[in-house]
Amino acid sequence: MGKDKGLAVVTGASSGIGAVYAERLAARGHPLLLVARRPDRLARLQEELSREHGVSVKTLVADLESPSGLADVEKRVAADDVALLVNNAGAGGLGKSAEMTADQLERIIKLNITAVTRLSHAALTSFRKRDAGALVNIGSVVAHLPSAGSAVYSASKAYVLNFTRSLQMEYAGRPIRIQLVMPGPIRTEFFSSQGLSDSVFPTEAYLTAEQLVDAALAGLEAGEEVTVPSMPDVRTWNSLETARVAFMKAIMSGEVASRYHLTPQGSRPVRPGA
Numbered sequence: 001m002g003k004d005k006g007l008a009v010v011t012g013a014s015s016g017i018g019a020v021y022a023e024r025l026a027a028r029g030h031p032l033l034l035v036a037r038r039p040d041r042l043a044r045l046q047e048e049l050s051r052e053h054g055v056s057v058k059t060l061v062a063d064l065e066s067p068s069g070l071a072d073v074e075k076r077v078a079a080d081d082v083a084l085l086v087n088n089a090g091a092g093g094l095g096k097s098a099e100m101t102a103d104q105l106e107r108i109i110k111l112n113i114t115a116v117t118r119l120s121h122a123a124l125t126s127f128r129k130r131d132a133g134a135l136v137n138i139g140s141v142v143a144h145l146p147s148a149g150s151a152v153y154s155a156s157k158a159y160v161l162n163f164t165r166s167l168q169m170e171y172a173g174r175p176i177r178i179q180l181v182m183p184g185p186i187r188t189e190f191f192s193s194q195g196l197s198d199s200v201f202p203t204e205a206y207l208t209a210e211q212l213v214d215a216a217l218a219g220l221e222a223g224e225e226v227t228v229p230s231m232p233d234v235r236t237w238n239s240l241e242t243a244r245v246a247f248m249k250a251i252m253s254g255e256v257a258s259r260y261h262l263t264p265q266g267s268r269p270v271r272p273g274a
Contacts, residue, residue, distance in 0.1 A: 005029045006083020011064065011073070011119065014041035017138065017186065018088040020213040022049060022057075030084070031056040035073055037063050064089050064115040065107055078122040084134045085123040087116050090156075097151045105152045112156035117163065124167070127176045134177035136220065137164045141184045141228065144240075168225050177223075181216045183207070184230040205230075 008025045012018040014036035022034055026049040034057065036042050042059040050057045060076060062069035077085055093100070093108040120135055127133030140157040147154050164180040171178055185206045207215075212229050219227030228237060 005031070007031050007033060007081045008084040008086065009033045009035065009077055009082055009123075010086045010088060011035045011115075012089030014038045014045065017183070017209045017212060018086070019045060020209045021086050021088060024213055024217060025084070025086075026053040026055050026057065029053075029055060031058075033058050033060060033076065033082075035060045035062055035064075035089070037061065065110045070115055070118060074118050074122045077119050078126045080126060080130070082123060082126060082133070084136070085119060086136045086138070087119055088136075088138045089115060090138065091153075093153045094150050096149060108152045108156055112153070113159050116160055120163070120167065124171070124176070128174075131175050134179070134220065135167070136179045136181060136216070139164065139180050139182050141182050141230075143182070165226070177220065179216070179220050179224065180226045181212075181219070182226065182228040183212050184228075186212050 005028070008030040010018050010021045010025070010032065013022050013034035015038075018034075018036070022032055022045060026032055032049065032055065034042055034045060036059075039059075039061045042061060046057045046059050049055065060073060062073050064070050064073065076082075089111060091108045091111040093104060097105060116137060120137065123133065123135050127135070137160055139160040140154075142150060142154040143157040143161040145154055161180065161182075164178060168178045168180075187206050187208050207230055215229035216227050219229075226237065231237060
């Protein structure tokens with residue numbers, strides 16, 4: 001990544017994690033295409049990065065919730081000059097589903113699932129032609145955290161996890177890089193934009209966007225498929241993967257578990273942990 005300084009596309013580039021990715025990639029000499037909904041912020045970032053790093057910085061104002069906006073970005077991402085796509089744009093949508101409208105829930109799905117899927121597909125279609133390129137999908141540790149306050153959001157990030165991990169298996173052995181980045185709590189506009197306080201997590205749990213991106217880029221350079229910047233011991237992830245494999249092996253018994261068999265009296269046996 002970065003040797004040929006090919007074009008890097010960053011979605012959700014106008015603030016937070018996306019803006020830091022843009023700065024770090026510009027500092028590495030990548031020409032940039034920055035995608036976001038807010039033209040004023042994009043214009044300021046474009047001017048700043050061009051001045052400070054002397055690289056070509058272009059912008060594309062697009063709303064990835066809109067089919068036409070997504071199609072515009074999709075078409076550009078599929079071009080032969082794109083070397084790196086950072087799929088960063090997404091929606092938070094924290095709160096109980098009962099207190100949200102169906103349209104609000106659909107917005108999360110459009111940004112966190114549909115846009116990520118279509119842009120990944122477009123980028124990989126181009127990468128296959130050249131046997132080169134890098135795809136970075138920004139997931140979240142909440143993929144492992146079902147929550148009464150983030151049903152669709154956590155589900156959407158579980159999709160990003162399984163989608164990206166499956167792509168990694170599909171492209172194993174090819175010179176195409178696919179990385180899943182799994183942030184924990186990050187100090188950005190994520191909470192304030194939803195009218196929430198950062199106090200939802202302990203202060204010491206937070207990383208800055210700069211810390212996250214620097215770790216993610218280091219992980220990409222090191223060849224990591226999954227990067228969890230705030231996880232001190234990689235054995236934690238390895239244990240999770242071992243448990244997942246054991247679970248899949250266990251469900252292949254071809255038998256109904258004894259806890260689901262009725263006793264002669266018609267009652268069910270006591271389940272483990274009951």
